[in-house]
Amino acid sequence: MVKVNGTELxxxxxxxxxxxxxxxxxxxxxxxxxxxxxxFKSRYDVTVLEDGDSLxxxxxxxxx
Amino acid sequence: xxIHNDKLVIGGHEFNSRFILGSGKYSMKxxxxxxxxxxxxxxxxxxxxxxTKEHENILDYIPEGIxxxxxxxxxxxAEEAVRIARLARELGCGNFVKVEIMRDSKYLLPDNQxxxxxxxxxxxxxxxxxxxxxxxxxxxxDMVSAGAATIMPxxxxxxxxxxxxxxxxxxxxxxxxxxxxxxxxxxxxxSQACEAMEMGAAAIMAxxxxxxxGDLPLMASAFRQAIEAGRKAYLSGLGRVLTRGASASDPLTxxxxx
Numbered sequence: 001m002v003k004v005n006g007t008e009l010x011x012x013x014x015x016x017x018x019x020x021x022x023x024x025x026x027x028x029x030x031x032x033x034x035x036x037x038x039x040f041k042s043r044y045d046v047t048v049l050e051d052g053d054s055l056x057x058x059x060x061x062x063x064x
Numbered sequence: 065x066x067i068h069n070d071k072l073v074i075g076g077h078e079f080n081s082r083f084i085l086g087s088g089k090y091s092m093k094x095x096x097x098x099x100x101x102x103x104x105x106x107x108x109x110x111x112x113x114x115x116t117k118e119h120e121n122i123l124d125y126i127p128e129g130i131x132x133x134x135x136x137x138x139x140x141x142a143e144e145a146v147r148i149a150r151l152a153r154e155l156g157c158g159n160f161v162k163v164e165i166m167r168d169s170k171y172l173l174p175d176n177q178x179x180x181x182x183x184x185x186x187x188x189x190x191x192x193x194x195x196x197x198x199x200x201x202x203x204x205x206d207m208v209s210a211g212a213a214t215i216m217p218x219x220x221x222x223x224x225x226x227x228x229x230x231x232x233x234x235x236x237x238x239x240x241x242x243x244x245x246x247x248x249x250x251x252x253x254x255s256q257a258c259e260a261m262e263m264g265a266a267a268i269m270a271x272x273x274x275x276x277x278g279d280l281p282l283m284a285s286a287f288r289q290a291i292e293a294g295r296k297a298y299l300s301g302l303g304r305v306l307t308r309g310a311s312a313s314d315p316l317t318x319x320x321x322x
Contacts, residue, residue: 005113005114006113023116024116024117024119025114025116026119026121029114029121029123029155030114030155031111031151031152031154031155032154033147033150033151036147038150038151038154040154041154056113056151057113057114058111058112058113058114058151058155059111059112059114059115059121059155060109060110060111060121060122060123060132060134060152060155060157061109061110061111061112061122062086062087062088062089062090062092062095062109062110062122063086063087063088063108063109063110063111063134063135063137063271064086064087064088064089064108064110064135064137064222064223064249064269064271064272
């Protein structure tokens, strides 16, 4: 299982790019962190998710 | 006298406006009007978990040419602040970051020690680091050594609109620290922004004062004028204050009697 923004998902074995294609995230507006390290956009299609990984997918919101 | 070339310089970038605008707690649809009426060139943003159900993004509402200043709100220590800053940079909108680290959720006071640590790491990674801090001279000096581009001391607790509760300590930073001092948090009224600028603050950051105002763009415009007025007063040099007595403004020659 892979934790994505706190929710366990059965996506181990997929690349980040393949996972993102199954979602509604706008790739231009997000950044991805895997186990505390940035996954650069250029690495989405070569980064394979492993069991136990933790992903944070973030975007900008209003703030002060 | 016209003020020529009075630029705010942050990390080698020049700005004409001295009003940094927050974008929290109000509709994205008001952002364009707020930026225009504030005359702002820098706007702050936060980073949060992306939501697949919201198809609008705040970036769609921010005009071209505005410098984005992501904050690290949500960070409880230096390590989390560094992670948030890196994510913000990966979002592809420049290398400015406002380091904001809080351990305390009641008063939302910044943790100066952790902020110094994060500032050092991020400055070494090429970020333009603007640390939000409690106005303490020793900690501010540490921020300078750590590579801060500005110092952002709080006026009063975040979102309180209480004004310059830390006035004396902000004045010490203005007098002793050789970086722009940008008063951030707690400024609730244009008059308070004006006072901070008269004291020599380099800029004002405000969010809640606008977000909780009756008419946001009108308040943005009021802040803009107050900040400009305070800046001109500071550049002019304020008139002196008498300790006691009075000093006539009229000629002292008497008439209508001998």
